[in-house]
Amino acid sequence: MRRHTVPSIKAQLVAIWPRSLSMKLLATFYLGLVLGLSASMPLEDVTNEDGGVQDATLPDRCDGIEFDAITPDEKGNIIFFKGAHLWKTFHGPAQLSNELFKELDDNHPIGHVDAAFRMHNPDNPDDHDHVYLFQDDKVFSYYNQFLKSGYPKSIQDDFPEIPSHLDAAVECPKGECVANSVLFFKGHNVHVYDIDTKLVKIKTWSHLPVCTSVLRWLEHYYCFHGHNFTKFNPVSGEVSGDYPKDARNYFMKCPNFGHGNGHEIPKCSEVKIDAITTDDQGKKYFFAGRYYMRLDSHRDGLHSFLITKAWKELTNGVDAVFSYADKLYMMKDDKVYIFKSDAHNTLIEGYPKSIKEELGIDGHVDAAFLCDGNRNHTVHIIQGKNMYDVDLSATPRAVTGDSPLPLSDIDAALCGQDGVFLFKGPTYYHYETAFTLAFSRMAPMAHPITHAMMGCQE
Structure with a gap:
């Protein structure tokens, strides 16, 4: 990755998450996604076994x-x-x-x-x-x-x-x-x-x-x-x-077992992340298409699963996700699903509801993030070229701030101790704080997602 005037995404994410994790996690994640294997099948680094000739002297x-x-x-x-x-x-x-x-x-x-x-x-x-x-x-x-x-x-x-x-x-x-x-x-x-x-x-x-x-x-x-x-x-x-x-x-890739189908690894110019979040238990998730990955499970290897494996109601992926008060808010189209952050990811009774009813915002949401976890009750919702602030401690919830953004079509957002990161297709943008983002009138330099970050083809 070429040098930038802001900290690299690799350095920032390593600071936000355990330092033992590197961008190899993203590479593993994206390779797992594009393999398209079933939710029940763990994924690891791509090898040359599948479709190859098995040595007759080796056990199979x-x-x-x-x-x-x-x-x-x-x-x-x-x-x-x-x-x-x-x-x-x-x-x-x-x-x-x-x-x-x-x-x-x-x-x-x-x-x-x-x-x-x-x-x-x-x-x-x-x-x-x-x-x-x-x-x-x-x-x-x-x-x-x-x-x-x-x-x-x-x-x-x-x-x-x-x-x-x-x-x-x-x-x-x-x-x-x-x-x-x-x-x-x-x-x-x-x-x-x-x-x-x-x-x-x-x-x-x-x-x-x-x-x-x-x-x-x-x-x-x-x-x-x-x-x-x-x-x-x-x-x-x-x-x-x-x-x-x-x-x-479940624990290996074998012909006529599981439901795996290989797909070509995409070009870096085609990479797209749908949502990123960290829940209140410190579990860290990436979402892309119909798949998700838990990044904090690196001691067990990095594996992607169908979203329905953990949240069975979300059959068509997610648009945005954030965590608040031991609950995951998962948004798709104009609906919000709220799950308890427990072992069973239980959908709270009465949900899904419209995003308008729950957060006071009409329609589809592009990205969402909180800074400082539960110490901050404001969720930042990105929709088109606007960022809306919603006070989650208020009843009913309503928009308390509306800021125009110099960017549009944001796919995902993440806030950590080193700032706010916005992902847009094969690029990302860095802001020091949510306040800086809200009052910025010019987009910062876009940094390209590279093979080192996601294992994609250059």
Whole structure:
């Protein structure tokens, strides 16, 4: 990206969101969108597997194999292990495990993996996000595929009271479990290991299939058995819903499974974002077409989903979205849908309503944003060449400010600690504050969206 007089969009978005995120997230997001895969299918970096020739000497997970272990790595890429091989991400060909984790061969001629998990221990950077691989009675700790000094160790040296020859393991952060924990599976027994106290509680979940691998993905827990998986509660082991399900429909891209159809990656001159927002829980969303992505889920990899996966009432995408008072206001055409920001994204009774009835503005909305979250009760609504201020604390709500803009046809808007960003097709504009935007009479320089930002074709 060429140098600009204002901070680059990359620098600004990294400042607004966690610094570990870069514009690679946008590239992953847009590539996921244009692939057009089903909402149930996770997306990752594009590989050359689909439509390619499978090496007959390598196992093919689309045949319906049973995995030995599954874990995300420190970058959120999901790694699937089977025998001496692994697959990195949700699609792509198999490779030998020792190509990434060469020390596994020091313990066996061909390094199999019994269980694997990624450590969640934010209070201890020495092992947080390290990948732990278990092989018979040994444990290996890796970061960026480098073996940590002192490993491999006896499992009991690192995890007292945890048995050898495990079936599966999975991280369970505090809030999802009582404390930051690791769940170790052997048969129907689950050894719940408290990371801080090193105490172990044993539970027996005979109702759950014997898991050969377990994955925590986007705050949900999946027990893999055969070529199927079963979703379960990490505290009680409870299974709710219609399970088991075939993993090939959800956790990999396979011919005749799922509903994927590839599409050509668009040119950067064709990029278009519909809405951007951050909810009151800190979850960060991008919307484009019928798809959305959660950017704060980078530890699980970046994936796009159909909007109807989370907000089933929004069958035709969104025009603008903003968050206020633990609710998401999602606008399409002349309607506003208000959802509780809960696990089920519950539509509030009586909605949708007209935007006029809810916000005092007639017709379609192009973009919307709040600054300073719930500390500021004013939502800024962009419609054509005007920006309207609406006081959300007032009843009834009505327009309190009307400012002409030097721009029109804005697609999306975002406000953060480094200012306001307006997106218009393949370009973006930066303003220091909403006040600056309201009183500006000349448009600032338009900065082009580039391949580095969204993975599009130059």
